[in-house]
Amino acid sequence: MVFSSVWRSWLSRAGRFSILHEAYLGFLQPRLLHAPVQGLLVNGLASAINAVWCWILIRQGRRHRSPALVADGRHLLTDVITSGGVLVGVGLVAVTGWAVLDPALAALVALNILWSGWGLMKESVGGLMDEAAPPETLKRIRALISAHAVGAIEAHDLRTRHAGRRTFIDFHLVVPGAMSVSEAHDICDGIEQMLKAEIDDALITIHVEPENKAKHSGIVVL
Ligand SMILES: [Zn+2]
Numbered sequence: 001m002v003f004s005s006v007w008r009s010w011l012s013r014a015g016r017f018s019i020l021h022e023a024y025l026g027f028l029q030p031r032l033l034h035a036p037v038q039g040l041l042v043n044g045l046a047s048a049i050n051a052v053w054c055w056i057l058i059r060q061g062r063r064h065r066s067p068a069l070v071a072d073g074r075h076l077l078t079d080v081i082t083s084g085g086v087l088v089g090v091g092l093v094a095v096t097g098w099a100v101l102d103p104a105l106a107a108l109v110a111l112n113i114l115w116s117g118w119g120l121m122k123e124s125v126g127g128l129m130d131e132a133a134p135p136e137t138l139k140r141i142r143a144l145i146s147a148h149a150v151g152a153i154e155a156h157d158l159r160t161r162h163a164g165r166r167t168f169i170d171f172h173l174v175v176p177g178a179m180s181v182s183e184a185h186d187i188c189d190g191i192e193q194m195l196k197a198e199i200d201d202a203l204i205t206i207h208v209e210p211e212n213k214a215k216h217s218g219i220v221v222l
Helices: 001-016 015-029 038-064 067-096 101-130 135-148 179-199
Strands: 153-165 166-175 202-210
Touching: 015 101, 038 067, 067 101, 101 135, 135 153, 135 179, 166 179, 179 202
Parallel strands: 166 202
Antiparallel strands: 153 166
């Protein structure tokens, strides 16, 4: 879903290569615009509303760790910057009478769109290729396992990854070989509950092992 929206926005961006072409034509043959003040005001107002909407999208996207929302916000932001560039360009041409300013700004706006498209692409792919939880979260997870695995011997091979808003956590839990399945299961349930209470959207997988699998290098159970 993220990918399709990224490609869609890239296709629409590709269409904006035409801005560069227009800018080039403008350099060759500068022409003065008759700037209709009303049009500029309406455009400015629409851009201001869009800017607020961008801010909301990007903020909510970061809060919910959704690359798709952030991508939508960034996409809209390039529209706001484009409109801003047009407003400044037309305004400056009107004030200075220097017609070449308009294509110059148009070229800058086009380059900005391509640049932000590249950043957006990189970020979305990063969000799709899962990343490990940040160090603070990892530290917290280790502490929680250590504190709530009473009865177990150690935990090792802890792995975490973020996918969208979810945090996948998996590790091995070493328990005494003679412990009953239901006792080991209770320990797992206890750890899972604590982790889920503290880490939003945690999906936990615990692999239970007998003591001869201990590595003596993992998380020591307190
Ligand atoms: Zn193991």
